[in-house]
Amino acid sequence: EVQLVESGGGLVQPGRSLRLSCTASGFTFGDYAMSWVRQAPGKGLEWVGFIRSKAYGGTTEYAASVKGRFTISRDDSKSIAYLQMNSLKTEDTAVYYCTRSYSSGWYGRIDYWGQGTLVTVSS
Amino acid sequence: DIQMTQSPSSLSASVGDRVTITCQASQDISNYLNWYQQKPGKAPKLLIYDASNLETGVPSRFSGSGSGTDFTFTISSLQPEDIATYYCQQYDNLPLFGQGTKLEIK
Numbered sequence: 001e002v003q004l005v006e007s008g009g010g011l012v013q014p015g016r017s018l019r020l021s022c023t024a025s026g027f028t029f030g031d032y033a034m035s036w037v038r039q040a041p042g043k044g045l046e047w048v049g050f051i052r053s054k055a056y057g058g059t060t061e062y063a064a065s066v067k068g069r070f071t072i073s074r075d076d077s078k079s080i081a082y083l084q085m086n087s088l089k090t091e092d093t094a095v096y097y098c099t100r101s102y103s104s105g106w107y108g109r110i111d112y113w114g115q116g117t118l119v120t121v122s123s
Numbered sequence: 124d125i126q127m128t129q130s131p132s133s134l135s136a137s138v139g140d141r142v143t144i145t146c147q148a149s150q151d152i153s154n155y156l157n158w159y160q161q162k163p164g165k166a167p168k169l170l171i172y173d174a175s176n177l178e179t180g181v182p183s184r185f186s187g188s189g190s191g192t193d194f195t196f197t198i199s200s201l202q203p204e205d206i207a208t209y210y211c212q213q214y215d216n217l218p219l220f221g222q223g224t225k226l227e228i229k
Binding site for chain 1: 166208214221
């Protein structure tokens with residue numbers, strides 16, 4: 001059974017950093033691209049960023065709203081994806097979902113989602 | 124940048140009704156469009172991929188159609204468990220979700 005479990009969320013002050021982790025199981029993690037999607041309270045879904053599998057260079061893409069502040073990485077030996085969030089703003093407050101793309105190198109469809117972890121940016 | 128316009132933003136229908144949601148892209152995205160269902164307090168779930176393909180295990184009352192710029196999502200006979208918010212998502216370029224359609228029972 002595919003499982004994605006996020007951790008690392010919590011309350012953080014504006015301007016500070018936070019790192020989220022996504023621990024995957026039930027599939028060969030290294031074969032898939034992974035994305036992060038967020039949802040502000042009472043709002044819609046926003047794609048945050050994406051990391052390709054190593055077979056496609058492990059390269060990343062980001063939404064304009066987080067580019068330069070957020071970094072996605074992966075450790076295939078541990079089946080973990082990370083979202084490093086720097087210079088956090090109050091508008092980054094959201095539930096962050098770790099997701100799996102059906103593809104190795106392209107966004108495609110998101111076929112599995114984690115349960116989400118809440119990040120609250122507030123002083 | 125591609126813009127996605129999803130409508131309506133909310134919808135009230137009766138059990139057994141046929142329900143239709145539309146999504147319009149600002150430029151041709153071929154069939155690079157997915158539909159997701161999100162129930163309150165839960166993670167979204169993939170229903171339709173590549174505009175018209177039913178995800179494994181999803182009931183056949185759900186369907187999708189369209190290509191290019193205009194897409195439609197249909198529930199042929201609304202069931203009580205279909206109460207949720209539905210999102211389209213394009214992936215021709217950087218992924219972008221529609222604004223969502225909140226579906227309620229009348």
